[in-house]
Amino acid sequence: MDGFNMFLKNCWYVAGWSADYGRALKAETYLGENIVIYRTEDGRPVALENACPHRKLPLSDGKLVGDAVECGYHGLTFNCAGTCVAAPTQRGQIPRRAVVKSYPMVDRYHLLWIWMGDPDKANPDLIFPVENFDNPDWGYTDGGVMDINCNYLWVCDNLLDPSHVAWVHVTSFAGAGTDDAPLDVVKTDRGVVVSRWIYGQPPSPYYAGIVKFKGECDRLQHYEMCLPGIGLNKSIYSPVGTGGPDSDPIDLTLINISYNFMTPINGDQTRYFWFQHRNTDPHDKVISKKMNDGAYMAFEEDRAVLEKVHAGMKSPSTPFIDLGLDAGAKQFRHLLAGRIEAEGKA
Numbered sequence: 001m002d003g004f005n006m007f008l009k010n011c012w013y014v015a016g017w018s019a020d021y022g023r024a025l026k027a028e029t030y031l032g033e034n035i036v037i038y039r040t041e042d043g044r045p046v047a048l049e050n051a052c053p054h055r056k057l058p059l060s061d062g063k064l065v066g067d068a069v070e071c072g073y074h075g076l077t078f079n080c081a082g083t084c085v086a087a088p089t090q091r092g093q094i095p096r097r098a099v100v101k102s103y104p105m106v107d108r109y110h111l112l113w114i115w116m117g118d119p120d121k122a123n124p125d126l127i128f129p130v131e132n133f134d135n136p137d138w139g140y141t142d143g144g145v146m147d148i149n150c151n152y153l154w155v156c157d158n159l160l161d162p163s164h165v166a167w168v169h170v171t172s173f174a175g176a177g178t179d180d181a182p183l184d185v186v187k188t189d190r191g192v193v194v195s196r197w198i199y200g201q202p203p204s205p206y207y208a209g210i211v212k213f214k215g216e217c218d219r220l221q222h223y224e225m226c227l228p229g230i231g232l233n234k235s236i237y238s239p240v241g242t243g244g245p246d247s248d249p250i251d252l253t254l255i256n257i258s259y260n261f262m263t264p265i266n267g268d269q270t271r272y273f274w275f276q277h278r279n280t281d282p283h284d285k286v287i288s289k290k291m292n293d294g295a296y297m298a299f300e301e302d303r304a305v306l307e308k309v310h311a312g313m314k315s316p317s318t319p320f321i322d323l324g325l326d327a328g329a330k331q332f333r334h335l336l337a338g339r340i341e342a343e344g345k346a
């Protein structure tokens with residue numbers, strides 16, 4: 001499989017939950033680059049290359065001096081822009097090449113976003129939009145984060161595959177039709193959508209306690225991947241007879257959007273962030289916790305599969321095959337590979 005170690009750079013990735021970063025130096029690796037993240041005294045997020053240009057000691061082993069980072073080896077000190085502002089051993093002469101890379105960062109949607117490419121192109125308007133985030137009628141879960149020992153594209157494939165739930169998520173998202181109902185694949189200007197309506201079936205176990213109506217439902221599985229690796233998984237449950245591509249939601253229609261943010265750590269590891277956002281029960285903490293716990297359990301099921309897929313596909317001893325359900329995933333990989341190639345030529 002191509003592109004295991006290739007990443008789109010000029011885009012925003014989630015670097016963490018905003019609440020997890022403060023006045024401490026935290027070492028992270030994203031897209032194979034070592035980064036130190038912290039906040040200034042007034043709370044602004046900062047990300048710098050995590051290696052002193054002298055002998056490459058991680059700056060995260062040093063300490064914060066005001067808003068600057070002092071290296072723990074010889075005290076070279078770098079401000080938020082990565083400029084060296086002190087070199088105590090040099091008697092005031094700051095070496096011309098004493099500089100570290102700095103990365104633009106923005107707090108949005110309770111998440112910390114990092115721009116991994118050309119800083120001059122870092123436009124916050126390009127951050128992935130979460131519709132209805134400020135809508136008081138919508139409720140969201142606390143979400144979570146986990147590291148998966150697989151390439152991020154295996155997670156992207158998984159999030160464009162509504163069929164795996166029939167085998168991997170038997171106690172949560174599975175249900176009649178999730179194994180073989182026909183799939184629609186559509187390219188969009190930001191990625192690929194694989195979707196299907198399933199009509200007149202009971203809700204899946206995960207949603208059974210959340211829908212506000214009794215009986216069978218019409219159900220949408222909308223699996224959308226957007227560049228560079230953001231999955232929007234929309235579930236619609238509507239009373240039987242009221243769903244379908246040409247029907248507007250009615251008052252009883254449940255809409256839940258699972259947001260999934262994949263940030264490559266390197267070619268073999270992915271940091272996976274998520275939260276869910278629903279059009280019901282905005283303040284119901286019991287429902288939020290139940291949905292969050294259920295999502296975490298399901299994503300652990302995914303992790304168990306995807307880590308073994310990564311290992312198996314990294315060095316297969318016999319040829320592998322594709323199935324019809326892989327069409328959307330292949331389109332997304334093709335789109336992403338084209339963007340990465342174009343970025344390399346720019």
Ligand SMILES: [Fe+2]
Binds near residue numbers: 164165
């Ligand atoms: Fe899954």
